[in-house]
Amino acid sequence: MSDINLENKPNRKELLCLINQASFAVDDVKLYLDTHPCDTAALDYFYEHSKIRNQALREYAKYYGPLTVDTAVASCTDRWNWINEPWPWQEGWC
Amino acid sequence: MWNYEKRLQYPVNITQTNPKIAQVIISQFGGPDGELSASMRYLAQRYTMPYREVTGILTDIGTEE
Numbered sequence: 708m709s710d711i712n713l714e715n716k717p718n719r720k721e722l723l724c725l726i727n728q729a730s731f732a733v734d735d736v737k738l739y740l741d742t743h744p745c746d747t748a749a750l751d752y753f754y755e756h757s758k759i760r761n762q763a764l765r766e767y768a769k770y771y772g773p774l775t776v777d778t779a780v781a782s783c784t785d786r787w788n789w790i791n792e793p794w795p796w797q798e799g800w801c
Numbered sequence: 802m803w804n805y806e807k808r809l810q811y812p813v814n815i816t817q818t819n820p821k822i823a824q825v826i827i828s829q830f831g832g833p834d835g836e837l838s839a840s841m842r843y844l845a846q847r848y849t850m851p852y853r854e855v856t857g858i859l860t861d862i863g864t865e866e
Contacts, residue, residue, distance in 0.1 A: 741857035
């Protein structure tokens, strides 16, 4: 892909770690919000981490292939990249 | 309907094989009181749950398990 600036390429493990952290925060506050839907502090926490998660997922897809079907377009070239990158149980860490 | 994410909820890094521990983990995962049957139980119970909050909790916990 020609429009990728390789000098700004993020570190793969760091980016995945950020995705995992933000996703954990989102999953956890989601459970809390199910029973406390009017807690504005929790809502703000959800919005903040949900935004970080979505941005990081799109960034990851752009450089290292998609982790979700919704970010598959961010890594689209002239071929389907979903099956190229390693699966979570491969290569030790994902 | 569920969507797959190509990552683990918590990173796993196995450095050495250990059949004894693997035996415990596999029964925690698929055994009679394991995650698999718990998730199915949550997702089945939510259909008759009268409280909206708890239907949400059952759905989201069942999804995570």
